[in-house]
Each structure stands twice: as structure tokens, then as C-alpha cells.
């Protein structure tokens with residue numbers, strides 16, 4: 001179960017003191033070496049609060065370094081916005097794909113004046129802000145990768161802005177491409193079938209069977225039904241094993 005909205009938080013007194021000392025209100029140097037321990041704490045804290053899921057696509061984030069990134073919700077590269085570089089509620093953990101797609105796209109309804117503080121009203125945003133809006137009132141995720149804007153007009157508009165900026169509409173194609181590659185590159189047929197079934201549980205059996213036949217040269221001429229039976233067999237066997245383990249654990 002992932003989070004719906006993040007609680008608004010402040011830096012610890014110690015971290016805030018460090019930020020103030022180095023930047024004196026002109027926080028713009030995100031990669032400042034001496035603030036590396038602070039960024040490390042932030043990343044660990046965010047991953048935990050977010051249940052290791054990306055704030056935008058809500059897919060699993062690995063906590064290994066390099067597999068997740070810290071996003072500045074209001075991009076620090078936008079003119080005049082560098083002052084929010086270390087603003088605590090402007091920071092969130094996201095996946096590499098969302099970060100690459102979102103880049104420095106604007107998230108505010110209107111430009112801010114130079115000295116105003118960080119906007120916290122829901123109507124200030126074009127965008128589903130992880131600390132200000134409830135995700136569940138904006139986006140419904142079907143089968144793990146189909147993103148539907150929901151709610152009233154402004155909620156839907158914010159959802160669409162996020163879906164478009166992060167390229168979430170193309171997620172089903174991306175998922176299928178990844179599955180096809182895993183199936184093709186696996187060292188043997190058994191491994192390829194197990195990988196596909198284990199890692200891509202949302203792809204329908206029929207589609208997966210077609211993908212496996214297309215991706216594996218040794219299956220040329222095999223019948224669709226044979227592969228389909230193999231998939232169904234592996235899936236049902238796994239469920240039995242899982243259920244057995246769950247029952248055993250609760251005893």
C-alpha cells in the first residue's frame with residue numbers, strides 16, 4: 001500500500017542550521033558537497049515515507065543509489081525559483097523515467113513574485129503536488145500502468161498535467177517493450193518465461209504468450225495454446241505456493 005499524500009515536514013534544526021549557514025537564503029547549489037550527508041538523510045527519509053514508490057507514477061523505487069532521484073517539484077532551474085532548492089516540501093523521491101520526462105516543466109498556475117514564500121494552496125498548482133493534493137482524488141491506476149484522471153474538472157486537469165509531463169500514457173508500451181527485451185535476452189526458455197511472468201504480472205496471458213513466441217527463436221512453429229498453457233500452469237502453481245507459504249506463516 002502506497003501513500004496518498006505526504007505530511008508537510010520541516011528540516012531538523014540541525015539540517016536547517018546547515019542550510020542557512022551555507023546559503024543564507026540564496027539556496028541554489030543543490031550538489032554542494034558539504035551538504036551531501038543532509039541529502040543522504042533526506043533520500044532515506046523520503047523513500048521510507050513514500051513506501052519506496054515514485055511520487056508521480058507510484059511504481060516501485062529501488063533504494064539502491066542511482067535507481068531513484070530527488071525531484072524539485074517547482075524546478076530550481078526556472079527563473080527565480082532557485083530559492084526553493086532546499087525548501088523541504090519542494091523535495092520528493094521519484095523514478096528516473098519520471099524525472100527525465102518531467103525535467104523543468106512548470107507546475108504553478110501563475111508566476112510567483114520574487115519574494116513570496118512557497119505556495120501551499122491546492123489552487124496554486126497545475127499539477128498534483130505530493131504534499132498538497134491527495135493522489136487518490138486525482139489519478140486512478142489500473143493494472144499497475146494505466147493512469148486515469150478522475151475527480152472534478154480541476155482535479156482532472158492537474159492529473160492530466162502530471163500524466164502528460166511524466167509520459168505516463170506511454171507506460172503500457174514501455175512495459176511491453178521491457179517485457180519483450182527480458183524474454184529475448186534471457187539465457188534459456190524457462191528463465192525467459194519465468195522472468196516474464198514474475199516481472200510483468202499485468203500483461204494478459206494471451207499477449208504474453210504471443211510475445212514469448214515472437215521473442216524466442218526456438219519457439220518458431222510452436223502453438224499459441226502450448227505457450228499459453230505453460231503460462232497458466234506457472235501462474236497457478238505460484239499462487240498455490242504463495243498461499244501455502246502465507247498459511248504456514250500465519251500458523
Ligand SMILES: [Zn+2]
Pocket residue numbers: 054055056057058059094095096097098099
Ligand atoms: Zn515515476
